[in-house]
Amino acid sequence: xxxxWSADVAVEDIxxxxxxxxxRVDGAYRAKYERHxxxxxxxxxxxxxxxxxxxxxxx
Numbered sequence: 001x002x003x004x005w006s007a008d009v010a011v012e013d014i015x016x017x018x019x020x021x022x023x024r025v026d027g028a029y030r031a032k033y034e035r036h037x038x039x040x041x042x043x044x045x046x047x048x049x050x051x052x053x054x055x056x057x058x059x
Contacts (some may be wrong), residue, residue, distance in 0.1 A: 008059045015051040022050060 014021070026045040033041055043049065 009056045010059050012055040012057065013053075014055050015053040 029045060030041050033044075
């Protein structure tokens with residue numbers, strides 16, 4: 001729930017998933033945020049950050 005809004009969601013742990021998916025997501029993230037410098041980007045695509053990645057799907 002966020003404020004007055006709520007939704008039922010399914011939670012999927014994708015942190016340990018497909019390496020190809022991670023490469024595509026990391027590449028897109030780097031392309032979008034490259035103007036902010038590599039130190040910010042490196043933290044967001046680190047192994048720890050990836051391990052905490054969840055997919056929320058509305059059910």
